[in-house]
Amino acid sequence: MASLQHSQAIKGAKVLMVGAGGIGCELLKTLALSGFQDIHIIDMDTIEVSNLNRQFLFRQSHVGQSKAKVARDAVLRFRPHISITPYHANAKDSNFNVDFFKQFNVVLNGLDNLDARRHVNRLCLAAEVPLVESGTTGFLGQVTVQVKGKTECYECQPKPAPKTYPVCTITSTPSKFVHCIVWAKELLFAKLFGDKNQVNDLNVRSNDAFSSSENTNDVFEWRDDEDFEHYGRRIYDHVFGYNIELALSDEETWKKRNKPRPIYVRDVLPDQMTQQNGNVDITDDLSSASAMASLGLKNPQDIWCLMENTRVFLEALKLFFTNRKKEIGNLSFDKDDQLAVEFVTAAANIRAASFNIPSHSLFEAKGIAGNIVHAVATTNAIVAGLIVIEAIKVLKKDNDCYREKLMRMTYCLEHPSKKMLLMPVEPFEPNKSCFVCSSQTPLSLEINTHRSKLRDFVEKIVKAKLGMNSPLIMCGSALLYEVGDDLEEDMIANYTANLEKVLSELPSPVIGGKMLTVEDLQQEFTCNIYIKHREEFDEEKEPDGMVLSGWTQALPEKKDDKTSIGNGASTSKSLPTEPMDAQKDIEVKEISDGTASPGKKRKLPEFSEGCTLDQSNEADETRNDKKIQKLDDDDDDDDLVMLDHWGKDTSKKQRLQ
Amino acid sequence: MDGEELTEQETALYDRQIRVWGADAQRRLSKSHILVHGMKGTITEFCKNIVLAGVGSLTLVDDRAVTEEALSANFLMPPDENACSGKTLAELCRDSLNEFNPMVRVSVEKGDLASFGVEFFDKFDVVVISFCSLATKKLINERCRKLSKRVSFYTVDCRDCCGEIFVDLQKYNYAKKRQDGTTECELQYPSFQEAISVPWRSLPRKVSKLYLAMRVIERFEEDEGRKPGEICIEDLPAVLKLKKELCEAQSLNESHIPNALLERLVMGAREFPPVCAIIGGILGQEVIKAISGKGDPLKNFFFFDSVDGKGIIEDISDPRPKG
Incomplete structure (x- = not known):
């Protein structure tokens, strides 16, 4: 099977890969080894250091170069006679239109965001080209085949909405570290360094009597001749001291909650101590400014004490004003901006201290604030292997492929389920009311x-x-x-x-x-x-x-009482994924298997009754933390599980039929 | 752990995976020493994975010269045989692997694996062998077991679009994650010899057919004095005859080992690259688990067949010491 039957279909195939990141590197290598000779690859990204632990076609010396181009060159070293066409471009560019897509026999996705996946899905549907879709998070992964009219398309099932938090939780009653991160990043950082015209709830409090005064905003303005040290201390006392005192005066709020503790800078850091570090070298290399470096803090895994957080806070604020003055007013949080991460970590930790929430290291805070995806090489390699297996089946083109249900959706699991670590299931039928792939119902x-x-x-x-x-x-x-x-x-x-x-x-x-x-x-x-x-x-x-x-979107996880704030700058780049999706799916399919709906849309033959899910325990433990990090992802170098909440919608779906 | 912190360089490079398995596990990885034998597609994939993961050192054993077959599923070597002249497979792979991660020491050990004494294996925490005869698998496994320290032992084989992993962690203790914290767990693994000696009739009722088929092929090559993978379609009648004999001796219905599966394995001695990627990935994860002590390790066989798409774990242990 491996050699003869496949070889013709493989050699004659023209394939398009979208994404040359974690899955993409593995995929390009496996395609080349498997005998594919005409591969086109689109990726707009350039190589970063944090890619090198798994995107094995890239080296330190490639940092900053086009992923698509470097990947091509690397693979040609061991397969010089095949054709690889790289495009250092956005898959959404207008030249990648339906005609462009029509030239391919199959499209393989190794993408990291919902927008691009939706876009490629539509182009594949319009061009009638089969699509193999994939995603990974940590040890979890999924590969699925999507063929117009035969299987679900990417948008047949609604994707979960990005996680948001009620404003009052963020401004007044944080109970988790992520609330402090959102406050530090979306409110404080935005207030001090971002667009001054943006609406900002930093001074909003639950008790209206205190939010009336107009001049509270002026507190955040740097006064022309003001010493940066003084300015930092003033801001510190205002947000961690004064604002907490104000919040405390609203006794109603604290009847059933633990009261926060106001923190003033003089109690943490006597004057002299900050003066020691008062001299800041103004360097030309603005991006390298680091409060950790100037304070001699080395290990990003360390959890700083309140005094260290306070020093980082003051130092980072000062560095922004001395080294990066021009950017102030235009900054938005970026996980790759070291100084911004330091500032947000320190501010979140100080706020956490007020509210008796455990502190976190810069490494952890960066992960939460930047919605950084967990990624390892092995899962990407496995998923790439599964993609190629599905692609070859699609290319064989005999209709048996569909009739005999040879096409599969495969889950990679962290913990075995029914003895399986790789679990194949039948692809699902198209959703008849899908606004993208079904005949149009308005x-x-x-x-x-x-x-x-x-x-x-x-x-x-x-x-x-x-x-x-x-x-x-x-x-x-x-x-x-x-x-x-x-x-x-x-x-x-x-x-x-x-x-x-x-x-x-x-x-x-x-x-x-x-x-x-x-x-x-x-x-x-x-x-x-x-x-x-x-x-x-x-x-x-x-x-x-x-x-x-008629267009269904999953409800956010939490229904809350106020308007909400997301952990991220843009909502359009929302992420459809969280790592536990695969497991949720399984649970639900067990149910749907039992009820055997007439359409058998979600038949899952591999699962029968009594199957216990070892993984649910661990999933529950880590669910909260992980969920946050999966949402509204800003990390554009990664490879997310693109899953959906099929599980949740099974009942809704049956109703729709 | 014992003090030594990750360097800034390590933290930056391994950022995404530290978020998966933690800094402790990363430190343990960076102190581990791995030995591999059989530089074909699957082992190549495995080596890539653990070099990227940041193990301390990796030692390669494979004195064979480069052949077209060896190149077929290997992305570590240029396809031009002339460019490889004079170098062994292991030496060529070392050169590429060194580039993947400058923080990992990759080296080559020359010689025949079977000739290395017990003390040789003492330098390693993990030994992974591929494309070895039945006798060599048993021999190396026993040598690892003779050492006072625990050396994790793995065999891996891919044929056609099928793959098999065997794991022997001997007596393995780890912290199992439970709903309410962690509990100390101890797993007792059988040796390869003990595992394959388990009578077929006492195997789990729906044991993977691949397990039985692989034993037939392994036995055939051993009896005929063939090198691993040195088998072709002309051998099929003899293989089917051996299957019949083995099934009779073990009182197992022959239908448990489909002839079509044996035919595939006989014809497909060459590896199928997507399966190498999958098996090499699973093996990489298992070795990382065993080194870091994080996560439930696989016990003790893993099978993948791309025809049904299932990746299945089978526990094949001698039933006697149970209870």
Whole structure:
């Protein structure tokens, strides 16, 4: 089987790999060894040091270079006679259109984010090219085949929404370290170093009586001739001392909670101690500024005491003002910015000390703040092997492949289930009501057509929910909005003007009962949206001020009382994954196996009753921590499990049938 | 652990994996010494994985010259046989592996594995052998067991689109994670000889067919004095005859070892690269577990067949010492 039957299909195949990271390096190597001769590979990333522990085609000397290009060169060293075409580009670029995708026999994904996966899914559907999708987190992984009309597409099942926290938990009643991290990163860091015009809840408190004064904001302004040391101490006392005192005065809040402790800098650090480190070398290399380095703290695994955190806080603040003054006002948190990580770690730890929450090391804090993905070489290698096995089956093209259900979805597990570490299951049938791959049933949108602007609709629905890149919006035959390179100037002006109009006042009024057609020309993907006017929306439960239905999105894990703050800068880059998905799936499939729904959509023959899941224990222990890190990932070099919450939606799905 | 901290360089390089297994495990890895034999596809994959993971040292044993077959699933060597002239497989692989991670010492030991005495193995924490005869597997396993320190022993073989891993951790203690904290666990592993001596009729009822088929092939090559993998389709009738004899001797219904499976194994002496990646990955994870003492180790066989796609663990231990 290995040699003869495969060789023809393999040699003649033209394959596209999307992603040259953790899975990508392994995949390219295994494809080349398996005899593939025409491989195209897209990756927009460049190589970083933290890639080198598993992306074995890259060396220290390659840091900063294109992943796609270096991977190609490395593989040609042991297979010089094959053709590898690298593209150092974003898979969402317009030249990778449906025609581009049509030239391939199969597309193999080794991606790290939901946006790109959605995009490639649509292009594969439009081009009718089979897609092998994959993802890993730590020791967990998954590989699945997606063929239009035969199996589910990537979007047949809703993906979990990014985790968010209620504002009051972050501003007033943190109970976990991650709450302190979110506070330090999204509120304090943003307030001091970010865009001054951004709305910031740093001074919001649960008791309104105290938040009325206008001048609290001025506290954060650096006064022109002020010594940075003095400024740092002032900020410190304000956020860790004064603000906590204010919060304490609202006794209602603390009846059932442990009271926080205000912390003032003079109690932690007598004046002289900070003066010792008062001299800062102003270096040309701005990015290398580090409070840890100037304070002589070496090990990022160490947990600092309150005094050390205080010194790092003051030192980091000072370094920002002395070395990186120009960036202040434009900074947003970046996990690769050492000084920013130091500042956020120290601030989060000091806040944690106030609220009696255990401190964490810089290493741990960086992982939480940066949503860093856990990744090892072995899982990527296994997943790459599984991808190639599925790709070869798809390429054999005899329809047996589908009839005999040779296609598989395979889970890599950390702990064996029914003696299996690699567990194959049948791929699922397409979701008949999937708005992406099924024959179009229109979506419906409840919206206040007299208040919501076209811009709101474009941002919150077309981009965020429908995942469109270059949308075109029509109401009947009237063109309302369009994105493209070749537009006339007057058209652009026209569309820009439309964006600022409320729906009912557009040239072709969009009011209740109308049907909008939204199309992405690159993805060759069209949606019809039926508009229903609705006057009022619940600000907390429906913060978008509009509700799209027929399009299902999993509910966030926690329902909370206030509007929420995510642990991350962008919500559009939300991450569909958490490491325990595979296990949740299994649990659910056991159930669905037992109930054997008529459609047998989620049949899982490998699982029968009485199968105990060893892994659930450990999963529960670590669930909270890990979950946070999986969400809204900012790490663009990694390889996430792309899973979904199929489990949760089984019942919903059956209802939809 | 015992004090020594990871360097800044190590923390930066191993950042993502320390987030998986912790700094303690990383320190243990960096002090471990691994020996491998049989530089074909699967072992190559395994070596890549543990060099990237950051073990202390890796020693390669394989004096064979480069052949086209050896190159087929190996990404460590240039395909030009002339460029490799004068060097052994192990030497060529060393040169590439050294580049993967400058913090790992990769070296070559020349000679015949079977000729190395017991004391040679004392330098290692883990011994992994591939493409060895039945006699060599038993011999090396026994040598590892004779040492006063515990040396983890693994054999690994891939044929066609199938793979097999055997694990002997002897008496292995580790902290098993439970819902409420961890509990100390002790596993007692049989040697390779003990495991394969378990009567077939007392095996688990649905034992992997691959286990039985591999024993037939292994036995055939041993009886015929063949090198591992030195088998072809012309041997099939003799292999089927041997299967019949073994099944009769063990009072096992012949249907437990499908002829089609034996045919695949006989024809596919050459490795299938995706299976090498999978087996080399699982083996890498197991060795990392055994060194770090983190996670439930595999006991004591693992099988993968890409035809059904299952990666299965089988516990094949002598039932007698139980209870």
